[in-house]
Amino acid sequence: MRLRHVLAGAVLPLVLCASLWLVLPLGSEASPQGRAASLQKKIDTTRGKIGRRKGTEHVLTSDIQRWSTRISKLQGSISTLQTREQRIQADLDARRNELVSTQKQLRSERARLARLRARLAEGRRILSRRLAELYEADKPDLVTVVLNSKGFADLLERGEFLGRIQEQDNNVIKLVRDAKADATATAARLDKLERRQQQLTTIVLQRRDQVAQVKQQLIDTRVGYQQTRNDKKNALGKVRTERKSLETHLDELQKESDKVQAQLQGGGSLPAGPIKGGSGRFIWPVNGPLTSPFCESRAWESCHPGIDIAVPTGTPIRAADGGRVAIAGWVGGYGNYTCIQHTASLSTCYGHQSVLKVSVGQSVSKGSVIGLSGSTGHSTGPHLHFEVRVNGAVQNPMNYL
Incomplete structure (x- = not known):
């Protein structure tokens, strides 16, 4: 009988610990890091579904x-x-x-x-x-x-x-x-x-x-x-409806992911890093590898209207030149989108931002931070979509960098 009481006293704490471990939420899932990982997994799954739908559209x-x-x-x-x-x-x-x-x-x-x-x-x-x-x-x-x-x-x-x-x-x-x-x-x-x-x-x-x-x-x-x-x-029509629904869901997941990323960064951002100049009029808005060239053909568009530069979410985005902010807000597939008017005909635009740091009508100088990179809108991952427009028509940004 005494041995039974001893075993009961030893086993009971173990059972209580196991029960609490099963009932209470995991630390990794409840924490911002866990939420970010879960959201990223959902984002990847949704992107896979979208990719399959696009493939089906191509076959159809x-x-x-x-x-x-x-x-x-x-x-x-x-x-x-x-x-x-x-x-x-x-x-x-x-x-x-x-x-x-x-x-x-x-x-x-x-x-x-x-x-x-x-x-x-x-x-x-x-x-x-x-x-x-x-x-x-x-x-x-x-x-x-x-x-x-x-x-x-x-x-x-x-x-x-x-x-x-x-x-x-x-x-x-x-x-x-x-x-x-x-x-x-x-x-x-x-x-x-x-x-x-x-x-x-x-x-x-x-x-x-x-x-x-x-x-x-x-x-x-x-x-x-x-x-x-x-x-x-x-x-x-069925495939397109499914794809649009998935893209809408992906936008919502990406917005939530960007919020979590901002929370993880404590409201701050990554270091801006040195300004990268080139042989053209503009400086590079971010430092990173070029992942999509201008006018690249894709399943959903015949000519990609800008270039994509891969950088982590939260990377500061610099104004390629000084000017006045003409657009600053959510614009369809671009997500958070900013356009700066440099001259009467010349402007630059920045898409998929996680955070906007300027407003319409604001004057900015060359190299000033106008926002943080992200993956909002129709995006396949964290990067900056950069455009150059003349009289509203897109041009090859590499001719100006």
């Missing part, structure tokens, strides 16, 4: 270019199909007009054939009756007509009557013969027109099917075009 841009080429080809196919549809529609209209004309002519020929057949039937009936009459009556010879006549006048009258009968018989025969020939010819034309009607009907149906097929092809092609365009916009 290339992919969109390929799709744009395909879409251009599809648009050419659509134009070709539209021309073909118009041509087939014109041909279809012509065939329909020809069919209407043929059907009208066919109806006329059918009516004429019916009339001819009725006329032929009537002629045949008359001819049959006349033949029956001739068969039943003896053919009068010239002697009988002369002997039975009551004089010369009666003879002439009977001769004229016989001539008229002969003429009428000839007319009936001619009528029957002509009607038969006309009916035969009309029947042949009618048969030809009927075959033509069938051919035209088949052609019209084929053309109609072709037009329907071409229209369906046009619809399918346009649907594909719309779908491709929408997919392209949605994919690019």
Whole structure:
């Protein structure tokens, strides 16, 4: 029992220490140094995500270019199909007009054939009756007509009557013969027109099917075009939205990191160091290696508008020349941004500062400290973004340093 109490007395302090160690915040995390390290880790993670999004944007841009080429080809196919549809529609209209004309002519020929057949039937009936009459009556010879006549006048009258009968018989025969020939010819034309009607009907149906097929092809092609365009916009828009959201989050993290850096420095800054001159009009605003030259091409911009000089956060920034402060504040991707007007057309600008030490309208001399370097705005790490502008247009700073 005594041994148990002894062990309990020895173990209990150890348990309490372990519990306090687990419950209480770590010194490294709770301290400004811990916060700075944590923020830097989050910043690095966010920058990695932004880099991946930019890479995705680059891939999507290339992919969109390929799709744009395909879409251009599809648009050419659509134009070709539209021309073909118009041509087939014109041909279809012509065939329909020809069919209407043929059907009208066919109806006329059918009516004429019916009339001819009725006329032929009537002629045949008359001819049959006349033949029956001739068969039943003896053919009068010239002697009988002369002997039975009551004089010369009666003879002439009977001769004229016989001539008229002969003429009428000839007319009936001619009528029957002509009607038969006309009916035969009309029947042949009618048969030809009927075959033509069938051919035209088949052609019209084929053309109609072709037009329907071409229209369906046009619809399918346009649907594909719309779908491709929408997919392209949605994919690019989604990635850009994600990147902008991450960049906004990165700006907030960087601002907080700069505050922590200022806290760690006790409100002060690193030593300003000696002034670095060159062969040009301006002095170097900071002493550090050049990490990005002027007009460098990047994934998000075709021409970097200044130069980047790598220095630790909190490094004093000197005015490249004397002048009046025209801009001093937060400017989008530049973060904390200062511009100094040296002449009516010449000015210099300083981006991504952690602290601004001048205000708009203030006069500064060459070499005076105007702020502290940092990584505010759209920045990949602590550095100074330095610009030279003439009438507002960026110039290569190396020509002035």
